[in-house]
Amino acid sequence: MTGRNRGFGLGLSLGLTVGSALLWGTAHLATHRHRTAFVLMSVQILLIAGILTVVTAFSTQLLSLAVQPGWMTGLALILAVIATAWTTVIIWSYMLVRPAGAGVAGRALTAGLTVALCALVLAPTAYAARLAYVSRDLVHHLFAGNLGGPIVAEDPWSGARRVNFLLVGADSAPNRPGVRTDSVTVASVDTATGATTLLGLPRNLEEVPMPPGPARARFPYGFTGDGVDSPGLLNEVFQYAENHPEVVPGVPDRQRGPALLKQTVGGVLGLPIRYYAMIDMHGFAEMIDAVGGVRITVEEPIVYGKYREGLLQAGTRRLSGEEALWYGRSRTDSDDYVRMGRQKCLINAVARQADPITLLNSFENLATATKRAISTDVPQDLLPALVELAQKVRDKPIRSLNFVPPLISTSNPDWRFIRHQTAEALSPPRGPANHARSAPTTTTSPQGPVTLDKTCG
Template sequence: MTDRERDFGLGPSLGLTLGSALLWGVAHLATHRHRTAFVLMSAQILLIAAILTVVTAFSTQLLSLAVQPGWMTGLALILAAVAVAWVTVIIWSYMLVRPAASGIPARALAAGLAVSLCALVLAPTAYAARMAYVSRDLVHHLFAGNMGGPVVAEDPWSGAQRVNFLLVGADSAPNRPGVRTDSMTVASVDTATGATTLLGLPRNLEEVPLPAGPARDRFPYGFTGDGGSTPGLLNEVFQYAEDHPELVPGVATGRRGPALLKETVSGVLGIPVRYYAMVDMKGFAEMIDAVGGVRITVEEPIVYGKYREGLLQAGTRRLSGEEALWYGRSRTDSDDYVRMGRQKCLINAVARQADPLTLLNSFEGLATATKRAISTDVPQDLLPALVELAHKVRDTPIRSLNFVPPLISTADPDWRLIRHKVTEALRPVTRRPATTAAGGATPTASPEDPVTLDKTCG
């Protein structure tokens, strides 16, 4: 290195080092390395252009990549390569313009700036590597391998016009053995438009018909549980299957309950339930806290707690995880059916407020809570298609149909009527014109339509 190249004071040295970190090649221009400077500047401009193109043109696909461990790992490696190149430019620039004869303090200050700039470049790479690790761990922990055969990217839903997911809220308690599925909702989603209808089944449906095979052989006239020791309600089917492996032969522990419950619900509704996702209620509260709460419109004050120790005042506010949990589960001064309505509202609110930026900002905490709270049989290979479907769902109104009194008697359900109502609910929505004050026509639902639009929950 020649004296001319090192003939910089402290101020110019600091400025050129910082400038080279922002725009590659600045220090090289100052030391008359014009060709190298041109190459470095061109490389940085191309890199920035590529990043902007990806972010703007493929923004909707970025969240899909977050659920694919291979892509996340590849992204981390690319970022690491960019970081190494950036750090190399910073160090190279510093070596070209470091102060030659300003004394040890000045040179230490210049070196400290270079080290700090390198750290600023390396920190996002370390964060991305951590995200990749957390993503991979979550996907492998939560989602099973693709047991149903390969997923075709062009047609991930195998030509189905609708795909049906069983969403289960499970409540286990120290004073009660096993798990009770106290919230059961089938989300029927149009794979082309994302139009979604939530079909709510009350937990206390009695004598539910079980699918053909060992289960129906044992309960030919409907599920009655363990005789007098249990009431024999729908919310007991899951745990009963886990406790009696002979009802679901060949299925492993932990999967018998979901398998029998999916088949049972399929038979009740008359539609194929393809996948399930079960959320532990306490874990659900942790998930809400991880994303900073959920904004809900509380229509009227809700008393909660075993000893009425809490009260959710009416109004629109952001609820914590514990408050959201009680909003969805409290039956004090109300009943199961009012609670079901609030649960649908809560599902809707969470789905609409979980934007990609919020999910990414709280990804690690949400991943930790999710691992403890959720179990599902959605295969890994289906996750990108599921993320894309979720985007469609957020852009369409969510409709709801609950099979509760007076429509359905839980003690003596009309199974044929339930299936008929499901068929009606899943038909394309028909509207009839209603005259406005100005004489125009606005679409309104038919009064015979049992399906209602879910509230947006603020």
Template sequence: MLWGVAHLAAERRKTGLALMAAYVLMLAGVLTVFTAFSVNLLSLAVQPRWLSVLTAALVAIALIWTGVIVWSFLLVRPARSDAVGRFLTTTLTIALCALVLAPTAYATRLAYLSRDVVNTLFRPGSTAPVMAQDPWNGADRVNFLLLGGDSAPGRPGVRTDSMTVASVDVESGATTLFGLPRNLQQVRMPDGPARARFPWGFTGAGPGTPGLLNEVFQFAEDHPDMVPGAEKGKRGPTLIKQTIGEILGIDVDYYAMVDMKGFAEIIDAMGGVQVTIKEPIVYGRHREGMLAAGTRKLSGEEALWYGRSRTDSDDYVRMGRQKCLLNAVAKQADPMTVLNSFERLAAATKRAISTDLPQDLLPAVVNLADKVKDAKMRSLSFVPPLISTADPDWHLIRGKVAEALDDRPSTKTAAHTPSPSPDAPINLDSACG
């Protein structure tokens, strides 16, 4: 396994020393990449072009290493008369070659899956040089709309029953989650065809659509005139981003929507998620069981019911649990967890997630996510008694958003957080246990 030793034993000193030097340089280069540039390495893992380069480099190193092993064997193998020695050294050589080639094959497989996920989920971009200098175009914050989509038999289309805007400070990673209830009524529409059609707020299109916020996404998909020029599949995301931006008084930059059933698959691929359950929660559509109070690791299906159950509670309690679940996933999805279950995660992600994030922005998002994991995450939900869902006070909502974003928390989690007032952002690290 040390290049050049066999050559020195065979009195090929120049070749042996050259191979040793190459070996030391290679190890130094690999260690440098995986230590000093580990964060940049994660960024490269979401860029298809660099994935191809890294894959080619790994394959080249593995083939050269295998060649050195075989070459060394040929130089020092026992004589033909030593059958036992030949057998043992041949077996050892094959094992050493396998030890080098197997991890390379696995890494190549991961690179292929990663490239496939990136190309499937994220649209290509064309502004890489500009993005590399300032990916956020001078903005202090970037706002991501996180949607939970739910479809049901006998009900066409998708309802966005979970709607949260994550506003992230690009310097510190400190994040404030703004939660909007699905049953918000008389929703103010953005300027343009949408407001022209609903000048006094969104009212839907008849008994089948009573005019709730969770219907806006599918309504746009079904009515192309609401978002002129947008193709099918993009009308819903465009209008819901503009509508929620209008409600909160901020620009919503990007969205990501997770199908509820696919969310359970993602949790299972992670090996479960640990949460603190404050009160027992009914489990299953027919009350098959109970999620007992306490800190425990939930399976995908259990996590889905933790986030969705309204039995013995209401929409607003459920919204709080959903944010706790988002916080837990964000904190627990560490690189080793992702790597160990990468293939299952990749398959579940392609089925469950849709987004408008461009590929060029992914390295910056990876770096930002690393900051978010070590920063405070707070939550402000616009639910009763702060906001009446039947007659919302839009000025109050915008004012509370502005106050929350002006009050920037420290990047470190406090040891103790005083109980907040009902209309103040809640520190999720403390509130979720």
């Protein structure tokens, strides 16, 4: 029995069509198809209940699934099935309650409303499918396959109490061949709690000890650079490895630099470094712009720009990508070591403000910028565990320890002292209150007290 048979007017027909889009089976009830209406309503209620249960009870797991291309593709297919069923119900309902004697204008209005309702249902599905495609492309572009053997879901960190990531800020310029790693930071993360300590090494460390093997054979007394025009600083190790395959035998192009730098920095700090992530400074600015800027407290005015054309005034404000870039790299009226402290503040601010809603809203632009800006050796299979660990990190204060003068001498570093302080900084809290320390912490050493600062609040 159709709307024409029942004598539905234009207004009632429009209302029943909209009602059926919101609650399946409404039009079927109006046309006395009670059994079909009951089935449709039951299916919709079960779908809504299932979605709400998944979203509320498994929110953390959903973030982990978002970095797994297979799951994203499966989700897009499920949404496509739901959208197809939903549009079918809308069109079916319209066919049942089409207005009788409404004329051409009335029929056009109800048909147009039906098409609009179907579009409202299909649009989110198309968007989800697009996000799934972008996510899959990003994961395949950035993250390698699992090169280290199978990862056990119950223990992705292989029983390690801490996992160490090398974070590198790379800068290149047309007048300077190669890449200089001007920002070198190790993020040491407690795998159980997420408590994180950032350990910063200055770019101008001299005579850095090389790891055992061909690199140490070439530089038995520490890295001295590549010829008379090279000062032999820490920030040259990456490019030296890329230019000299023999010091990292068996490692392909574009992986030699990260491999040697991980081993070198790990040896300096006395830590096993599993993974690295390198970000291009200019690409970093694009990433900040993609998420709408980053809010940070500028402690004192910062002059920026090659020709001092800009000034970041003191105060708490939202920085654009370009401003954030200069906040993290400017040395005008300051030095490398002040800049290192600001870089830790910037890392902390980005980590705190990277909430899921912001990331989702800007996901496509962020993915495009990320593909140009970041390289890493984190395997795809580790991403779900990494997402869960990142959630823990966000809930804990991030502390930092920068090995800069006067704590060390960059021209004649005390390597034993650096390793001792690293071990002290990462040791479990002492005393009855065994919890993450949010205030600055002082440790002792043969060279006096050293303070670990809470990174920018």
